[in-house]
Amino acid sequence: MTARIMTASHAPVRQSSVRAHNLALVLQTVANSTDRPSRASIATRTGLTRATVSALVDDLIAGGLLTEHDPAPRTGAGRPAAGLALSGNGPAGLGLEINVDYLAACVVDLTGSVRHRIVSHSDQRPISAAAALAALDELAGQARAAAAASSLTLAGAALAVPGLVAADGLVRVAPNLGWQDVDVPSLLPGLADLPLMVDNEANLAALGELRAASDDEQTFLYVSGEIGIGAGIVLDGELYRGGRGWSGEIGHVTVYPDGRPCRCGANGCLEQYAGQEAVAADAALAASALGIALAAVVNLLDIGVIVLGGAYAPELPRLRDGIEAELTRRVLTAGLAPVTLRAAGLGADAAMRGAADAVIQSVRDNPAAWLSR
Amino acid sequence: MTARIMTASHAPVRQSSVRAHNLALVLQTVANSTDRPSRASIATRTGLTRATVSALVDDLIAGGLLTEHDPAPRTGAGRPAAGLALSGNGPAGLGLEINVDYLAACVVDLTGSVRHRIVSHSDQRPISAAAALAALDELAGQARAAAAASSLTLAGAALAVPGLVAADGLVRVAPNLGWQDVDVPSLLPGLADLPLMVDNEANLAALGELRAASDDEQTFLYVSGEIGIGAGIVLDGELYRGGRGWSGEIGHVTVYPDGRPCRCGANGCLEQYAGQEAVAADAALAASALGIALAAVVNLLDIGVIVLGGAYAPELPRLRDGIEAELTRRVLTAGLAPVTLRAAGLGADAAMRGAADAVIQSVRDNPAAWLSR
């Protein structure tokens, strides 16, 4: 097999990039293993030679990303293998979430385990963005202290916000928080020394689902039903954020062109028929409206898996039939391949977990950057 | 800047992959230049050293992909540069199209010039798929003969079909041709010795537009309005085909949930309000329906540019206002960033051109494969 390489930007490739890539390849291979693979099995699985894998693994162990364990099972003749696993004592990710009625922070280590978790319930709507973020900054400080006490090194932080976020962390609009043009990073001084990513809540929750999903579910739509409705689009294992980072606004897809007025100014937005209150008021109507909008997504993107999260997850039994009826009726390819509908695996923590996952995923994707920090 | 490398699959990277990547990088740099760049300017633009670029260029010239020209302009002191340009005598792509009322073939060289073009008007509906493809096979043979007479070497062929195409070239459904489960490659024996790609007509037309588009238009939606309505989704310079290759079925996005019955079995599909006849019958209704569906796409994918092709292109003046009215009303981020609407640059040849472009693009993306053929 010939290896195709693509750079994100049009950048030259040097030998050090080769090493960076192969370091990531080895680390991902360990991460995606259910067992504790040996160097030899990594070599056969990746196509690299045993010599190369050994050299790469040495670097990863020295950098605190991998650890060596006793041979896990026992098998036939031959020298026993040294089992490799992700280290739980190396880098960790700080996941943050700000939402209408709570603030939350968590610390997740490289293995994906949640090491610390703090949730603070309080209504953010009556207070200013600065005050809300000051409280979050405080919460983040507690989480950092807990991480340090566990001798974890934070590789970065990510914050989930229910709104439209620009690439530089500027929150353009967060309707349910009442925010407009809030420059988040400058209002979190306690995190100034960490790489901070700010992203939409549904996007990060989708990333959380991606990490929890099986290997064959690399393309799906995550829909989070809260007061508003957002979606995260995962294509081929990558979150699609759109040209400006504003993808996934399924809540304002038109379902009934002349229907109920929406606070966005349009009529007939999905949000008016399948928002949290609408689901409670009329589940059948909510399911039908959701099905119509989801059918549009499937027709456009040929997505085979839809994951319902947020408030939708517990309601799925009441919604499923109505949604599936619209999908089979309105998806052109419904007869050729089915659309799978399932509830999100992570609960209310999805966005916060996804935020932390995004940080550790960045380490997994580019361990060389961590090693040379 | 550190180079990020990603492999499409989880493949190891060896030194030869580095060379393959950098060969492509140099070739693309020449292709994207308006002038005829020197080795030195390629080096500064790509970040590679002059020595490396020289070595790579030597390979590309020896392989017939680049040619050296007299220094194009004249500038200041110093040794005059040798201008590099894509070769018009190296590999070429064979683009094919089958549609309801015509067959077409064209040969495009590496520079993007159409060297040969044959169109044969005939209604495919009354004849079988086998008969239609036999006629296309004959047409392709003529095009191949013409290419050979121009001493062009075909690197592959691509065929545009108005229907749902699976990855292996099987046409699952082509409603307007009356096709179902047609195994195209086996019915084109004259092309058995060439790599053949079969794809949806709108997808390939979108690729054609991508090649003709400027550097800042790397994310757009191409909508082709014919008897049916199809769309090609280009994200970050890459065509998004969907999990099974069936993306872009915008014609069956629901616009009016309880509206006109569609031949697909659903009600209120866009196709019933903005298909070719519907546009002729009521342009205002067509524009509004199209605007509603396009607003859904923009809300979901955060796409800033919409290109209207096929029968829509000449009608755009009559449709524009109606479409834009719905977009500004229904796109959540309309106030933050505008959505650009424009007519396709290529005319009716878009799909055929895009098919040929796809072939030469594969050479541009991976010149190493061509050099070592």
Place this chain on the structure above:
DNA sequence: CGGATTTGTTTATTGGTTGAATTATTTGGA
């Protein structure tokens, strides 16, 4: 005519993977 300037090539060096040989550690059978 000669220095300045820019292009392109040559050459030694470096970084990283490869392949083969070697060492290490176990099982199983004579």
Place this chain on the structure above:
DNA sequence: TCCAAATAATTCAACCAATAAACAAATCCG
């Protein structure tokens, strides 16, 4: 008990490709 087979991991010379720096080529300008 001891040796052969088997499997894991390491060592080392060779190779490939990019780099940096020196060098050669070709032009302009004073």
